[in-house]
Amino acid sequence: MSIPPGLPPNTMTALPSISGRHPDYKDDWMDIPRTKLYTNVFVWDEIERKILLGYKKRGFGMGLYNGFGGKVESGETVSEAALRELKEESGISANIVHCGTLLFFAKGESCAHLVEVFRATSFAGDPTESEEMRPDWYALSLPDSDENSRTRKQDPFEEAAAIMSNDLPSIPFDHMWPDVPLWFPLMLSEKRFIGRVDFAKFKDDATGTLKDAMVKWWIGTITATSDS
Numbered sequence: 001m002s003i004p005p006g007l008p009p010n011t012m013t014a015l016p017s018i019s020g021r022h023p024d025y026k027d028d029w030m031d032i033p034r035t036k037l038y039t040n041v042f043v044w045d046e047i048e049r050k051i052l053l054g055y056k057k058r059g060f061g062m063g064l065y066n067g068f069g070g071k072v073e074s075g076e077t078v079s080e081a082a083l084r085e086l087k088e089e090s091g092i093s094a095n096i097v098h099c100g101t102l103l104f105f106a107k108g109e110s111c112a113h114l115v116e117v118f119r120a121t122s123f124a125g126d127p128t129e130s131e132e133m134r135p136d137w138y139a140l141s142l143p144d145s146d147e148n149s150r151t152r153k154q155d156p157f158e159e160a161a162a163i164m165s166n167d168l169p170s171i172p173f174d175h176m177w178p179d180v181p182l183w184f185p186l187m188l189s190e191k192r193f194i195g196r197v198d199f200a201k202f203k204d205d206a207t208g209t210l211k212d213a214m215v216k217w218w219i220g221t222i223t224a225t226s227d228s
């Protein structure tokens with residue numbers, strides 16, 4: 001499948017890719033009226049095997065865990081916005097590296113989120129709760145999938161890390177945006193990725209309420225040649 005509309009069109013072949021759709025969704029990518037630029041920063045410590053996530057206390061994504069980020073304000077670069085939001089929401093500073101570009105659109109909304117994702121493994125300061133986010137450390141791990149558990153069992157370093165594991169809680173993937181498990185493993189393995197996920201409201205069988213579900217998605221790993 002080719003790179004979805006709305007993503008940087010001149011990106012070199014992005015391979016391999018992960019794509020899928022909801023069984024009840026037959027349409028193509030939705031038309032996006034407008035796009036706003038956002039940042040999202042994930043900070044982890046390779047040695048202590050821990051990752052910092054924030055619990056969103058208000059507004060968009062309230063009740064979910066995520067990296068730290070927000071809207072890019074006029075006059076600032078994307079990296080400046082990423083560092084500002086990280087500091088405002090978590091109290092820390094970090095050496096950030098850009099690793100992904102993700103486009104999210106929910107049916108009926110007036111605006112899509114174009115999210116520039118950054119990673120950092122060196123940082124300064126103590127995580128501090130803000131009005132918007134409550135930061136906490138979680139044990140560094142991959143989301144559960146057949147693929148991940150297969151590779152984990154084969155990797156002696158992962159096994160050793162699990163044995164030495166800290167007492168931190170595991171990453172609450174069930175209380176994060178549903179797209180996170182699609183690209184999180186790419187981010188942790190320091191790959192570069194682009195992707196798009198469209199959402200629509202579906203009835204949640206368990207609660208009977210309408211819930212945003214992923215209806216169409218595509219994530220591609222950017223090959224090394226795209227830098228040239």
Ligand SMILES: CNc1ncnc2c1ncn2[C@@H]1O[C@H](COP(=O)(O)OP(=O)(O)OP(=O)(O)O)[C@@H](O)[C@H]1O
Binds near residue numbers: 041
């Ligand atoms: C749909 N799938 C998604 N998966 C993962 N992350 C997602 C996301 N969709 C949005 N995000 C992130 O959610 C934050 C919203 O930021 P948000 O609080 O709205 O921005 P900002 O802090 O500027 O808002 P205020 O106006 O100050 O409240 C920001 O990090 C953005 O990257």
